[in-house]
Amino acid sequence: LTVRDRLAAPGRKFSLEFMPPRTAEEDPTLWRAVDRLKQLRPAFVSVTYGQGGSRRGKTAEVVGRIIADTDLTAVAHLVTVGHSAAELRATIDGFADAGVRDILALRGDPPGDPLGEWTKHPHGFSYAAELVELIKSMGDFSVGVAAFPEKHPRSPDLETDTRFYVDKVRAGADYGITQMLFSAESYLRLRDRVQAAGADVPLIPGIMPVLSFPRLIRICELSGQAIPVQLAERLSAVGDDASAARAIGIDHAVEMAETLLDNDVPTLHFYTHNRANAVIDVLDRLGMNNPVPTVQT
């Protein structure tokens, strides 16, 4: 089944994002997390593409292994930055050869500073919408795109940003996944804007339990999002007390998820950073830890 099929099924569900390991030492961390989290039956999992278009072979390798070794639906992220159209076509063919039927189509950020100058590859694309069109022209892939409830940092205003998201849906995207949220309200406002514009494909909110104050600041720096004041105050108030900060991060993720579920959002997407514990804690609290019964032999 593709993500498109999984999202069409009724009921509450969740999905997970993993990253290809950067070094051989990180390999076991990823696969341990996949092994633990797959038991909670995610609707799908996705695997990121190296920042700036780096380590491109890794995504196909990790997604291919997940597809071969598990019964999970797995999505390969793909970015346009740094690639010609011909390279993108070859990568999409490589994904298809690895059994991939789901792709998250992204523009990507420049290598180094994500908010630095964006340069189009001379034979590449300027925007993710063009990648959506390319992927759709190459076969029956299920394609997702990124959405930004507080607007993408390069967009002039929320309305323009929403219009460009809707363009991606018109180009053929089957669903959207948001940047990691700090408030449920920002997601709900985006959903209203998108629905008013007539784009009715599923829009999945992205959640990451943020377990420390420095981590929160780093995420905001990298993503260009405003620092969420209340969460920042709660986290900084506990100083170096890691377990208190962890509890605050989990509480915040749970509260946000509960508001979303109460507002008829059926699917939640969790950024795992290849760590299982925090996501398992949040799913436990939400009653969404739907483990497969262990077969006793």
Ligand code: FAD
């Ligand atoms: P676009 O949709 O192309 O938008 C980029 C900018 O251009 C926006 O400001 C948009 O408003 C503007 N724009 C769009 N169309 C037009 C137009 N026609 N005219 C003028 N302006 C326009 N990065 C990675 O490197 N690897 C990953 O695996 C990865 N995974 C991600 C997963 C999710 C769920 C999200 C939310 C982001 C992910 N990113 C990843 C980051 C993403 O690549 C960056 O945020 C990037 O800057 C934006 O990508 P996009 O696909 O939204 O681009």
